[in-house]
Amino acid sequence: MATDKSNIQLVVNGILNENPIFRLVLSMCPAVGISTTMMNGLMLGVAVLFVQVFSSVTISIFKNVIHPRIRIPTYTLAIATWVTVIDLVLAAYMPEAYAKMGIFVKLIVAFAIITMRLEMFACKESVNASFWDGIGMGLGFMAGMMAIGFLRELLGLGTLMGYDILGFKPLLFFVLPCAGFFVVGLMMAFFNYIEIAYKKAKRA
Amino acid sequence: MKNIMTRHFLTLLLLFVLPGLAQGQELVMDKGFGADNEIIVTFSQAVDQDEAANTANYTVYEEPDPDIRLQVKEVILASDQKSASLLFSEPLNTTQTHVVTIANLVAPQSQTTFSVAKSYLGYLLGILVSAMLINNFVFTKYLGLCVFFGTSKRKDTAKGMGITFTIVIVVSAIMSWFFYQFILKPFDLNFLQIVIFIGLVSLTVQAVDTVLRKVNPALFNSFGVFLVLVIANCVIIAVPLILADNEYNFFETFMLSLGAGGGFLLALYLMSSVRERMDLANIPPTFKGVPIAFIVAGQFALAFLGFSGLQIF
Numbered sequence: 001m002a003t004d005k006s007n008i009q010l011v012v013n014g015i016l017n018e019n020p021i022f023r024l025v026l027s028m029c030p031a032v033g034i035s036t037t038m039m040n041g042l043m044l045g046v047a048v049l050f051v052q053v054f055s056s057v058t059i060s061i062f063k064n065v066i067h068p069r070i071r072i073p074t075y076t077l078a079i080a081t082w083v084t085v086i087d088l089v090l091a092a093y094m095p096e097a098y099a100k101m102g103i104f105v106k107l108i109v110a111f112a113i114i115t116m117r118l119e120m121f122a123c124k125e126s127v128n129a130s131f132w133d134g135i136g137m138g139l140g141f142m143a144g145m146m147a148i149g150f151l152r153e154l155l156g157l158g159t160l161m162g163y164d165i166l167g168f169k170p171l172l173f174f175v176l177p178c179a180g181f182f183v184v185g186l187m188m189a190f191f192n193y194i195e196i197a198y199k200k201a202k203r204a
Numbered sequence: 205m206k207n208i209m210t211r212h213f214l215t216l217l218l219l220f221v222l223p224g225l226a227q228g229q230e231l232v233m234d235k236g237f238g239a240d241n242e243i244i245v246t247f248s249q250a251v252d253q254d255e256a257a258n259t260a261n262y263t264v265y266e267e268p269d270p271d272i273r274l275q276v277k278e279v280i281l282a283s284d285q286k287s288a289s290l291l292f293s294e295p296l297n298t299t300q301t302h303v304v305t306i307a308n309l310v311a312p313q314s315q316t317t318f319s320v321a322k323s324y325l326g327y328l329l330g331i332l333v334s335a336m337l338i339n340n341f342v343f344t345k346y347l348g349l350c351v352f353f354g355t356s357k358r359k360d361t362a363k364g365m366g367i368t369f370t371i372v373i374v375v376s377a378i379m380s381w382f383f384y385q386f387i388l389k390p391f392d393l394n395f396l397q398i399v400i401f402i403g404l405v406s407l408t409v410q411a412v413d414t415v416l417r418k419v420n421p422a423l424f425n426s427f428g429v430f431l432v433l434v435i436a437n438c439v440i441i442a443v444p445l446i447l448a449d450n451e452y453n454f455f456e457t458f459m460l461s462l463g464a465g466g467g468f469l470l471a472l473y474l475m476s477s478v479r480e481r482m483d484l485a486n487i488p489p490t491f492k493g494v495p496i497a498f499i500v501a502g503q504f505a506l507a508f509l510g511f512s513g514l515q516i517f
Contacts, residue, residue, distance in 0.1 A: 025494055026350055029438050033346035073406050076435070080399040088395060106445055109402050110438040112350050178505035180346065185491075185498030193490040 007132040014136020021144030021184075022191055026113040030104050031148055032180035038161050041149035043097045044104060045142025047086050049135070051108050054082045056122040056134035063123045075118045076109070083109045113137065152183055231310060232318045240295040243304065243320055250285040255308045257281050262290065267301040267319065274302075298322055328459045333514075335463025341439045342471040343501070343508040348439040353497055355433065355472065362476035363469075368412075368430040370465025373440055376408040377461035380444035381454060388448075401444040409435055439464055474504060 005013065018024055021031050027048075034040045055078045059066070066074050087105050090098045098105065108114070117137050122130040153159055156175030158166035173179055234246040243264070255261060257279050264274045278291045296302065301321040309316050322330075341347045355365040380401050388394055413431050416424040434440060443464050447457050478500050487496050 025353070028349035028353065029347050032349060072435075073403075073410075076402050076406055077399065080402045084395060084398050087398065103442055103445055106398055107347070107438045107442060109398055110436060110441045112436045115436065177344070177346065178502055178509060181498050181502030181505055185495045185502065188498065189490045189495040192492075192495065196489060 005129075007128070010129060010132040011136040011139065014133065014138070014140040015143055016140075018137075019140045019144055020113040020137060021141060021148075022188060024113065024116075026116065027111045027141065028184070029107065030111075031145060031184055033177070034101055034104055035145055035148040035152060035180055035183075036156070036175050036177070037153045037159075038146055038149040039097070040100060041145030041147075042142065043090075043094075044101055045138070045145045047090065047101075047105055048108055048111065048114070048141050049138025050086050051079060051082045052114050052117065052138040052141075053131060053134035054085075055079045055114060055118060056130040057127055058082070059118045059122040060125065060127045060130035066123070071119075071123065072115075075115055078118075079114055080109050113141065148180070148183055148187065151187070152179065231316055235304075235318060235320050237296065237298050237320065237322065238289060240298070241292045243290040243292075243296070243302065244287065245290065245304070245318075246287040248286075251281075251288075251309055253281060253285055256285070256288055256306075258308075261307045261309070263305045263307075264290070264292075265303055266297065267303055270303070328455055331456055331459040332463040332466075335460050336467040336470065337508070337511045338514050340467045340471060340508050340511075341442070341464050342468060343505040344512075345442075347442050348437045348468060349501075351433050351437045352468075352471065352475065352501075353494065355430070356475040356497075357479055359473065359476045359480060361430075362472040364427050365430045365433065366465070366469025366472045368427045369434055369437065369440070369468055370462070372405075372408055372412055372431070372434050373443060373465045373468075374458065374461045375412070376405045376440065377443050377447065377457055377464075378454075379404050379408065381447060381452070381457040384444070384448045394448075397445065397448060398441075401441055404444075405435060405440050437468075439468060471504070475501065 014020075020026050021028070030044050034044065055075070058078045059075060062074075083106065086108075090101075090105060117133065121133050125133070150160065152174045153161075154165065155171045156169065156173070156179070158164065158169045174183065231247055231249070232245060233248045234244075236244055238244045259276045259279055262276045262279070264276060265272060266274070274296070275293050276290050277293045280289045280291065282288070290304070301319050303317065303319045305315055305317045307313075307315050335341070339345060342349065342352050351365065351369075355361050383400055383404060384397075388396065388400065393400075409431050413424075413428065416428065416431075443461050447460055450456075452460060475497075479497065482496065482500070491499070
Protein backbone atom coordinates (compact mmCIF):
# COMPACT_ATOMS: atom_id res chain seq x y z
CA MET A 1 0.00 0.00 0.00
CA ALA A 2 1.40 3.32 -0.94
CA THR A 3 0.31 6.64 0.43
CA ASP A 4 -1.26 9.07 -2.02
CA LYS A 5 0.20 12.11 -0.30
CA SER A 6 3.16 14.01 -1.66
CA ASN A 7 6.32 14.51 0.37
CA ILE A 8 5.41 18.08 1.25
CA GLN A 9 1.95 17.02 2.38
CA LEU A 10 3.50 14.41 4.65
CA VAL A 11 5.71 16.99 6.31
CA VAL A 12 2.89 19.50 6.75
CA ASN A 13 0.66 16.75 8.12
CA GLY A 14 3.20 16.07 10.88
CA ILE A 15 3.54 19.72 11.80
CA LEU A 16 -0.13 20.75 11.72
CA ASN A 17 -2.85 18.12 11.35
CA GLU A 18 -1.18 15.47 13.46
CA ASN A 19 1.12 17.54 15.63
CA PRO A 20 2.51 15.02 18.15
CA ILE A 21 2.20 17.29 21.17
CA PHE A 22 -0.97 19.29 20.64
CA ARG A 23 -3.07 17.06 18.40
CA LEU A 24 -2.05 13.49 19.27
CA VAL A 25 -1.23 14.36 22.93
CA LEU A 26 1.78 12.05 22.94
CA SER A 27 5.27 12.52 24.39
CA MET A 28 4.09 14.95 27.03
CA CYS A 29 6.90 14.27 29.51
CA PRO A 30 9.55 16.42 27.82
CA ALA A 31 6.92 19.02 26.86
CA VAL A 32 6.33 19.61 30.56
CA GLY A 33 9.69 18.66 32.03
CA ILE A 34 12.40 20.52 30.11
CA SER A 35 10.58 23.10 27.96
CA THR A 36 11.75 25.95 30.22
CA THR A 37 13.72 27.62 27.41
CA MET A 38 13.46 27.63 23.63
CA MET A 39 16.99 26.25 23.33
CA ASN A 40 16.12 23.13 25.34
CA GLY A 41 13.09 22.59 23.12
CA LEU A 42 15.19 22.95 19.98
CA MET A 43 17.88 20.56 21.22
CA LEU A 44 15.51 17.79 22.24
CA GLY A 45 13.53 18.43 19.04
CA VAL A 46 16.66 17.78 16.97
CA ALA A 47 17.36 14.59 18.91
CA VAL A 48 13.80 13.32 18.42
CA LEU A 49 13.85 14.28 14.71
CA PHE A 50 17.03 12.26 14.25
CA VAL A 51 15.70 9.19 16.06
CA GLN A 52 12.31 9.37 14.34
CA VAL A 53 13.72 9.67 10.82
CA PHE A 54 16.36 6.98 11.22
CA SER A 55 14.13 4.43 12.95
CA SER A 56 11.33 5.06 10.43
CA VAL A 57 13.74 4.40 7.58
CA THR A 58 15.25 1.36 9.30
CA ILE A 59 11.87 -0.28 9.90
CA SER A 60 10.67 0.64 6.42
CA ILE A 61 13.68 -1.04 4.84
CA PHE A 62 13.24 -4.24 6.84
CA LYS A 63 9.43 -4.28 6.89
CA ASN A 64 9.18 -7.44 4.78
CA VAL A 65 11.61 -9.39 6.96
CA ILE A 66 10.08 -8.58 10.36
CA HIS A 67 7.66 -11.22 11.60
CA PRO A 68 4.41 -9.53 12.71
CA ARG A 69 4.40 -11.23 16.12
CA ILE A 70 7.73 -9.82 17.19
CA ARG A 71 7.30 -6.43 15.55
CA ILE A 72 6.98 -4.37 18.75
CA PRO A 73 10.24 -5.66 20.31
CA THR A 74 11.94 -5.09 16.96
CA TYR A 75 10.73 -1.48 16.86
CA THR A 76 11.93 -0.97 20.43
CA LEU A 77 15.39 -2.34 19.64
CA ALA A 78 15.69 -0.20 16.49
CA ILE A 79 14.71 2.93 18.46
CA ALA A 80 17.03 2.03 21.34
CA THR A 81 19.96 1.69 18.93
CA TRP A 82 19.40 5.12 17.38
CA VAL A 83 18.81 6.68 20.80
CA THR A 84 22.15 5.27 21.95
CA VAL A 85 23.78 6.84 18.91
CA ILE A 86 22.34 10.33 19.50
CA ASP A 87 22.95 10.01 23.25
CA LEU A 88 26.66 9.31 22.75
CA VAL A 89 27.00 11.99 20.05
CA LEU A 90 25.40 14.69 22.22
CA ALA A 91 27.41 13.65 25.28
CA ALA A 92 30.62 13.90 23.25
CA TYR A 93 30.07 17.08 21.24
CA MET A 94 27.56 19.13 23.27
CA PRO A 95 28.24 18.27 26.91
CA GLU A 96 26.60 21.46 28.26
CA ALA A 97 23.29 21.06 26.44
CA TYR A 98 23.40 17.36 27.21
CA ALA A 99 23.76 18.03 30.94
CA LYS A 100 20.72 20.33 30.85
CA MET A 101 18.51 17.76 29.17
CA GLY A 102 19.66 15.11 31.61
CA ILE A 103 17.85 11.83 31.47
CA PHE A 104 15.36 12.93 28.80
CA VAL A 105 17.61 12.09 25.84
CA LYS A 106 17.83 8.49 27.00
CA LEU A 107 14.10 8.48 27.60
CA ILE A 108 13.37 9.16 23.90
CA VAL A 109 13.38 5.37 23.74
CA ALA A 110 10.06 5.29 25.61
CA PHE A 111 8.38 8.13 23.70
CA ALA A 112 5.07 6.81 22.46
CA ILE A 113 5.13 8.99 19.34
CA ILE A 114 8.05 7.17 17.71
CA THR A 115 6.72 3.66 18.29
CA MET A 116 3.31 4.80 17.14
CA ARG A 117 4.58 6.19 13.83
CA LEU A 118 6.52 2.99 13.19
CA GLU A 119 3.40 0.91 13.84
CA MET A 120 1.00 3.15 11.92
CA PHE A 121 3.17 4.30 9.04
CA ALA A 122 6.68 2.99 8.52
CA CYS A 123 5.80 -0.71 8.55
CA LYS A 124 3.41 -0.26 5.61
CA GLU A 125 4.84 2.50 3.47
CA SER A 126 7.83 2.91 1.18
CA VAL A 127 11.21 4.07 2.44
CA ASN A 128 10.79 7.46 0.80
CA ALA A 129 7.36 8.15 2.33
CA SER A 130 8.57 6.95 5.75
CA PHE A 131 11.52 9.30 5.57
CA TRP A 132 9.30 12.32 4.90
CA ASP A 133 6.76 11.24 7.49
CA GLY A 134 9.60 10.96 10.02
CA ILE A 135 10.76 14.46 9.12
CA GLY A 136 7.21 15.80 9.52
CA MET A 137 6.68 14.17 12.89
CA GLY A 138 10.10 15.25 14.15
CA LEU A 139 9.55 18.84 12.99
CA GLY A 140 6.05 18.82 14.51
CA PHE A 141 7.48 17.73 17.84
CA MET A 142 10.24 20.31 17.59
CA ALA A 143 7.75 23.06 16.74
CA GLY A 144 5.55 22.10 19.69
CA MET A 145 8.50 22.02 22.10
CA MET A 146 9.77 25.37 20.82
CA ALA A 147 6.34 26.99 21.07
CA ILE A 148 6.06 25.94 24.72
CA GLY A 149 9.66 26.98 25.33
CA PHE A 150 9.02 30.33 23.63
CA LEU A 151 6.11 31.13 25.92
CA ARG A 152 7.81 29.97 29.10
CA GLU A 153 11.12 31.67 28.39
CA LEU A 154 9.55 34.95 27.30
CA LEU A 155 7.12 35.15 30.21
CA GLY A 156 9.41 33.64 32.83
CA LEU A 157 12.81 35.11 32.07
CA GLY A 158 12.09 37.85 29.51
CA THR A 159 14.63 36.30 27.11
CA LEU A 160 14.54 34.31 23.87
CA MET A 161 17.25 31.78 22.99
CA GLY A 162 19.31 33.36 25.75
CA TYR A 163 19.04 36.92 24.34
CA ASP A 164 17.40 39.55 26.48
CA ILE A 165 14.19 40.75 24.83
CA LEU A 166 11.99 42.34 27.44
CA GLY A 167 14.62 43.51 29.90
CA PHE A 168 12.58 42.38 32.89
CA LYS A 169 11.03 39.18 34.18
CA PRO A 170 7.23 39.41 33.89
CA LEU A 171 6.15 36.14 35.57
CA LEU A 172 8.94 34.13 37.13
CA PHE A 173 6.37 31.44 37.87
CA PHE A 174 6.57 30.21 34.27
CA VAL A 175 10.11 28.88 34.56
CA LEU A 176 9.25 26.86 37.66
CA PRO A 177 9.13 23.21 36.62
CA CYS A 178 5.51 22.66 37.62
CA ALA A 179 4.34 25.58 35.45
CA GLY A 180 4.86 23.30 32.44
CA PHE A 181 1.52 21.67 33.19
CA PHE A 182 -0.25 25.04 33.24
CA VAL A 183 1.41 26.29 30.05
CA VAL A 184 0.62 23.13 28.08
CA GLY A 185 -2.96 23.08 29.40
CA LEU A 186 -3.53 26.74 28.56
CA MET A 187 -2.03 26.39 25.08
CA MET A 188 -4.23 23.40 24.33
CA ALA A 189 -7.26 25.34 25.53
CA PHE A 190 -6.20 28.23 23.27
CA PHE A 191 -5.99 25.93 20.22
CA ASN A 192 -9.39 24.47 21.12
CA TYR A 193 -10.76 27.98 21.32
CA ILE A 194 -9.50 28.82 17.82
CA GLU A 195 -10.95 25.59 16.47
CA ILE A 196 -14.36 26.23 18.05
CA ALA A 197 -14.39 29.83 16.82
CA TYR A 198 -13.36 28.68 13.34
CA LYS A 199 -16.17 26.13 13.18
CA LYS A 200 -18.71 28.68 14.33
CA ALA A 201 -17.57 31.18 11.69
CA LYS A 202 -17.78 28.48 9.03
CA ARG A 203 -21.33 27.56 9.98
CA ALA A 204 -22.57 31.15 10.11
CA MET B 205 1.16 -25.18 66.53
CA LYS B 206 0.74 -21.51 67.20
CA ASN B 207 3.04 -21.79 70.21
CA ILE B 208 5.84 -23.24 68.13
CA MET B 209 5.41 -20.49 65.59
CA THR B 210 5.69 -17.87 68.30
CA ARG B 211 8.83 -19.52 69.70
CA HIS B 212 10.43 -19.63 66.26
CA PHE B 213 9.56 -16.03 65.79
CA LEU B 214 11.13 -15.14 69.13
CA THR B 215 14.30 -17.06 68.27
CA LEU B 216 14.52 -15.20 64.99
CA LEU B 217 13.96 -11.94 66.76
CA LEU B 218 16.72 -12.75 69.26
CA LEU B 219 19.10 -13.59 66.41
CA PHE B 220 18.55 -10.15 64.98
CA VAL B 221 18.74 -8.34 68.30
CA LEU B 222 21.71 -10.22 69.79
CA PRO B 223 24.43 -8.61 67.65
CA GLY B 224 23.16 -5.32 68.94
CA LEU B 225 23.36 -6.48 72.56
CA ALA B 226 26.87 -7.84 72.13
CA GLN B 227 28.15 -4.29 72.00
CA GLY B 228 26.72 -3.71 75.47
CA GLN B 229 30.05 -4.58 77.08
CA GLU B 230 31.56 -1.30 75.91
CA LEU B 231 31.21 1.99 77.69
CA VAL B 232 28.91 3.52 75.11
CA MET B 233 25.79 1.41 75.15
CA ASP B 234 23.51 3.32 72.85
CA LYS B 235 23.70 6.42 70.70
CA GLY B 236 21.53 8.19 68.20
CA PHE B 237 20.23 11.46 66.84
CA GLY B 238 17.68 13.25 68.98
CA ALA B 239 16.21 16.56 67.93
CA ASP B 240 17.75 18.10 64.82
CA ASN B 241 20.71 19.55 66.76
CA GLU B 242 21.09 16.77 69.33
CA ILE B 243 23.03 13.51 69.79
CA ILE B 244 21.97 11.28 72.67
CA VAL B 245 24.53 8.91 74.23
CA THR B 246 23.81 6.23 76.84
CA PHE B 247 26.72 4.82 78.91
CA SER B 248 26.93 1.40 80.55
CA GLN B 249 28.17 2.88 83.84
CA ALA B 250 27.94 6.17 85.61
CA VAL B 251 30.49 8.67 84.31
CA ASP B 252 32.32 11.52 85.99
CA GLN B 253 30.01 14.49 86.11
CA ASP B 254 32.57 17.28 85.66
CA GLU B 255 34.45 15.64 82.79
CA ALA B 256 31.32 14.56 80.95
CA ALA B 257 29.75 17.97 81.18
CA ASN B 258 32.88 19.76 79.91
CA THR B 259 32.30 20.61 76.24
CA ALA B 260 36.06 20.94 75.63
CA ASN B 261 36.35 17.16 76.00
CA TYR B 262 34.22 16.52 72.91
CA THR B 263 35.30 16.49 69.28
CA VAL B 264 32.61 15.80 66.71
CA TYR B 265 32.89 15.76 62.92
CA GLU B 266 31.10 14.34 59.89
CA GLU B 267 32.91 11.29 58.56
CA PRO B 268 33.72 12.66 55.05
CA ASP B 269 35.36 15.86 56.37
CA PRO B 270 37.33 15.28 59.59
CA ASP B 271 38.78 18.80 59.38
CA ILE B 272 35.46 20.55 59.96
CA ARG B 273 34.77 20.21 63.67
CA LEU B 274 31.21 20.67 64.86
CA GLN B 275 30.91 22.84 67.97
CA VAL B 276 29.22 21.24 70.96
CA LYS B 277 27.28 23.99 72.68
CA GLU B 278 26.14 22.23 75.81
CA VAL B 279 26.14 18.75 77.37
CA ILE B 280 23.21 17.82 79.57
CA LEU B 281 23.93 14.84 81.81
CA ALA B 282 21.03 12.80 83.18
CA SER B 283 20.67 12.60 86.96
CA ASP B 284 21.88 8.96 87.09
CA GLN B 285 24.98 10.11 85.13
CA LYS B 286 24.40 7.28 82.62
CA SER B 287 23.20 9.25 79.64
CA ALA B 288 24.16 12.54 78.10
CA SER B 289 22.61 14.70 75.45
CA LEU B 290 24.99 16.72 73.27
CA LEU B 291 23.48 19.95 71.99
CA PHE B 292 24.99 21.65 68.93
CA SER B 293 24.66 25.27 67.93
CA GLU B 294 23.53 24.32 64.42
CA PRO B 295 21.22 21.56 63.14
CA LEU B 296 23.04 18.36 62.15
CA ASN B 297 22.99 16.82 58.71
CA THR B 298 21.61 13.49 59.85
CA THR B 299 22.19 11.78 56.50
CA GLN B 300 25.93 11.75 57.29
CA THR B 301 27.72 9.52 59.76
CA HIS B 302 29.03 11.59 62.69
CA VAL B 303 32.17 10.57 64.57
CA VAL B 304 32.23 11.57 68.25
CA THR B 305 35.34 11.43 70.46
CA ILE B 306 35.11 12.03 74.22
CA ALA B 307 38.36 12.60 76.13
CA ASN B 308 39.08 11.98 79.84
CA LEU B 309 35.77 10.19 80.32
CA VAL B 310 36.78 6.99 82.16
CA ALA B 311 40.29 7.94 83.16
CA PRO B 312 42.54 10.94 82.53
CA GLN B 313 44.08 10.89 79.00
CA SER B 314 41.65 8.21 77.86
CA GLN B 315 39.66 8.55 74.66
CA THR B 316 36.31 7.07 73.75
CA THR B 317 35.39 7.17 70.05
CA PHE B 318 32.16 6.07 68.44
CA SER B 319 30.18 6.96 65.36
CA VAL B 320 26.54 7.92 65.11
CA ALA B 321 24.50 7.12 62.01
CA LYS B 322 20.91 6.62 61.10
CA SER B 323 19.86 2.97 60.93
CA TYR B 324 20.14 1.34 57.51
CA LEU B 325 16.47 0.39 57.57
CA GLY B 326 15.57 4.01 58.11
CA TYR B 327 17.77 4.95 55.17
CA LEU B 328 16.02 2.40 52.94
CA LEU B 329 12.61 3.61 54.03
CA GLY B 330 13.87 7.10 53.27
CA ILE B 331 14.53 6.05 49.65
CA LEU B 332 11.03 4.58 49.45
CA VAL B 333 9.33 7.69 50.79
CA SER B 334 11.52 9.93 48.67
CA ALA B 335 10.64 8.09 45.45
CA MET B 336 6.97 8.10 46.39
CA LEU B 337 6.42 11.65 47.64
CA ILE B 338 9.40 13.99 47.58
CA ASN B 339 10.61 12.97 44.12
CA ASN B 340 7.30 11.59 42.87
CA PHE B 341 8.02 10.60 39.28
CA VAL B 342 4.82 12.06 37.88
CA PHE B 343 4.49 15.33 39.78
CA THR B 344 8.09 16.38 40.42
CA LYS B 345 10.06 14.64 37.66
CA TYR B 346 7.39 14.88 34.95
CA LEU B 347 7.79 11.34 33.68
CA GLY B 348 5.17 8.85 32.56
CA LEU B 349 2.70 11.56 31.63
CA CYS B 350 1.25 9.93 28.49
CA VAL B 351 0.06 6.90 30.43
CA PHE B 352 -0.82 9.11 33.40
CA PHE B 353 -3.30 11.19 31.41
CA GLY B 354 -4.53 8.20 29.44
CA THR B 355 -5.50 5.96 32.35
CA SER B 356 -6.61 8.40 35.04
CA LYS B 357 -10.18 8.85 33.87
CA ARG B 358 -11.73 6.21 36.14
CA LYS B 359 -10.68 4.97 39.58
CA ASP B 360 -10.86 1.32 38.51
CA THR B 361 -8.53 1.82 35.55
CA ALA B 362 -6.22 3.90 37.73
CA LYS B 363 -5.94 1.14 40.32
CA GLY B 364 -5.44 -1.56 37.70
CA MET B 365 -2.76 0.38 35.88
CA GLY B 366 -0.99 1.37 39.10
CA ILE B 367 -0.81 -2.17 40.46
CA THR B 368 0.25 -3.72 37.14
CA PHE B 369 2.88 -1.05 36.73
CA THR B 370 4.26 -1.56 40.26
CA ILE B 371 4.65 -5.31 39.73
CA VAL B 372 6.36 -4.91 36.36
CA ILE B 373 8.70 -2.15 37.52
CA VAL B 374 9.88 -4.06 40.61
CA VAL B 375 10.61 -7.21 38.59
CA SER B 376 12.29 -5.38 35.72
CA ALA B 377 14.34 -3.08 37.97
CA ILE B 378 15.73 -6.06 39.90
CA MET B 379 16.60 -7.84 36.65
CA SER B 380 18.21 -4.67 35.31
CA TRP B 381 20.25 -4.41 38.51
CA PHE B 382 21.61 -7.94 38.06
CA PHE B 383 22.43 -7.26 34.40
CA TYR B 384 24.09 -3.97 35.22
CA GLN B 385 26.16 -5.27 38.15
CA PHE B 386 27.25 -8.63 36.72
CA ILE B 387 27.34 -8.12 32.95
CA LEU B 388 27.44 -4.47 31.86
CA LYS B 389 29.90 -3.25 34.49
CA PRO B 390 32.46 -6.10 34.49
CA PHE B 391 32.64 -6.18 30.67
CA ASP B 392 32.66 -2.39 30.20
CA LEU B 393 29.46 -2.39 28.17
CA ASN B 394 27.91 0.70 29.70
CA PHE B 395 27.06 2.20 26.32
CA LEU B 396 24.55 -0.65 25.84
CA GLN B 397 22.53 0.45 28.88
CA ILE B 398 19.52 1.76 26.93
CA VAL B 399 19.25 -1.24 24.63
CA ILE B 400 19.63 -3.77 27.45
CA PHE B 401 17.24 -2.04 29.85
CA ILE B 402 14.45 -1.54 27.32
CA GLY B 403 14.92 -5.14 26.18
CA LEU B 404 14.57 -6.38 29.75
CA VAL B 405 11.40 -4.32 30.22
CA SER B 406 9.82 -5.79 27.07
CA LEU B 407 10.85 -9.23 28.26
CA THR B 408 9.28 -8.70 31.69
CA VAL B 409 6.06 -7.41 30.18
CA GLN B 410 5.89 -10.40 27.84
CA ALA B 411 6.66 -12.81 30.70
CA VAL B 412 4.07 -11.32 33.05
CA ASP B 413 1.57 -11.42 30.18
CA THR B 414 2.18 -15.12 29.46
CA VAL B 415 2.30 -16.21 33.10
CA LEU B 416 -0.82 -14.28 34.06
CA ARG B 417 -2.75 -15.59 31.06
CA LYS B 418 -2.09 -19.22 32.09
CA VAL B 419 -2.13 -18.95 35.88
CA ASN B 420 -4.98 -16.57 36.53
CA PRO B 421 -7.17 -15.82 33.50
CA ALA B 422 -9.62 -13.80 35.59
CA LEU B 423 -6.88 -11.46 36.72
CA PHE B 424 -5.54 -11.31 33.18
CA ASN B 425 -8.90 -10.15 31.90
CA SER B 426 -8.88 -7.18 34.24
CA PHE B 427 -5.17 -6.25 34.08
CA GLY B 428 -4.07 -7.56 30.67
CA VAL B 429 -4.91 -4.41 28.76
CA PHE B 430 -2.60 -2.32 30.96
CA LEU B 431 0.44 -4.48 30.27
CA VAL B 432 0.86 -3.09 26.77
CA LEU B 433 0.74 0.44 28.14
CA VAL B 434 3.45 -0.23 30.72
CA ILE B 435 6.14 -0.23 28.04
CA ALA B 436 5.13 3.23 26.81
CA ASN B 437 5.78 4.68 30.28
CA CYS B 438 9.07 6.54 30.61
CA VAL B 439 9.31 5.77 34.36
CA ILE B 440 9.95 2.14 33.62
CA ILE B 441 13.15 2.95 31.74
CA ALA B 442 14.09 5.91 33.96
CA VAL B 443 14.36 3.77 37.12
CA PRO B 444 17.05 1.38 35.76
CA LEU B 445 18.98 4.36 34.39
CA ILE B 446 18.83 6.14 37.76
CA LEU B 447 19.93 3.09 39.70
CA ALA B 448 22.82 2.53 37.31
CA ASP B 449 23.86 6.19 37.65
CA ASN B 450 23.75 6.11 41.46
CA GLU B 451 25.33 2.65 41.83
CA TYR B 452 22.49 1.49 44.07
CA ASN B 453 22.77 -1.88 45.80
CA PHE B 454 20.11 -4.57 45.71
CA PHE B 455 17.97 -3.32 48.60
CA GLU B 456 18.14 0.29 47.44
CA THR B 457 17.08 -0.85 43.97
CA PHE B 458 14.12 -2.71 45.41
CA MET B 459 13.05 0.28 47.48
CA LEU B 460 13.47 2.76 44.61
CA SER B 461 11.40 0.66 42.21
CA LEU B 462 8.75 0.01 44.85
CA GLY B 463 8.61 3.74 45.60
CA ALA B 464 8.38 4.62 41.91
CA GLY B 465 5.53 2.16 41.39
CA GLY B 466 3.76 3.23 44.58
CA GLY B 467 4.18 6.88 43.69
CA PHE B 468 2.70 6.28 40.26
CA LEU B 469 -0.25 4.43 41.80
CA LEU B 470 -0.76 7.27 44.26
CA ALA B 471 -0.63 9.91 41.52
CA LEU B 472 -3.06 7.97 39.32
CA TYR B 473 -5.49 7.43 42.18
CA LEU B 474 -5.46 11.09 43.25
CA MET B 475 -5.91 12.26 39.67
CA SER B 476 -8.72 9.83 38.88
CA SER B 477 -10.62 10.88 42.01
CA VAL B 478 -10.51 14.47 40.82
CA ARG B 479 -11.40 13.64 37.22
CA GLU B 480 -14.44 11.60 38.28
CA ARG B 481 -15.69 14.65 40.10
CA MET B 482 -14.87 16.91 37.17
CA ASP B 483 -17.29 14.99 34.96
CA LEU B 484 -20.09 16.59 36.98
CA ALA B 485 -18.61 20.07 36.91
CA ASN B 486 -19.50 22.71 34.37
CA ILE B 487 -16.22 23.21 32.48
CA PRO B 488 -15.86 25.73 29.63
CA PRO B 489 -15.93 23.91 26.28
CA THR B 490 -12.40 25.04 25.40
CA PHE B 491 -11.00 23.36 28.51
CA LYS B 492 -12.97 20.09 28.25
CA GLY B 493 -10.92 16.90 28.28
CA VAL B 494 -7.15 17.11 28.26
CA PRO B 495 -6.52 20.84 28.92
CA ILE B 496 -8.33 20.87 32.28
CA ALA B 497 -6.55 17.62 33.23
CA PHE B 498 -3.24 19.43 32.68
CA ILE B 499 -4.30 22.34 34.87
CA VAL B 500 -5.32 19.93 37.65
CA ALA B 501 -2.03 18.04 37.32
CA GLY B 502 -0.22 21.37 37.61
CA GLN B 503 -2.01 22.06 40.87
CA PHE B 504 -1.05 18.62 42.17
CA ALA B 505 2.55 19.34 41.17
CA LEU B 506 2.44 22.59 43.15
CA ALA B 507 1.09 20.70 46.15
CA PHE B 508 3.81 18.05 45.84
CA LEU B 509 6.46 20.80 45.89
CA GLY B 510 5.53 21.06 49.56
CA PHE B 511 7.12 17.67 50.21
CA SER B 512 10.57 18.89 49.19
CA GLY B 513 12.98 18.92 52.09
CA LEU B 514 10.88 16.42 53.99
CA GLN B 515 12.91 14.15 56.27
CA ILE B 516 11.18 11.42 58.20
CA PHE B 517 13.93 8.96 59.11
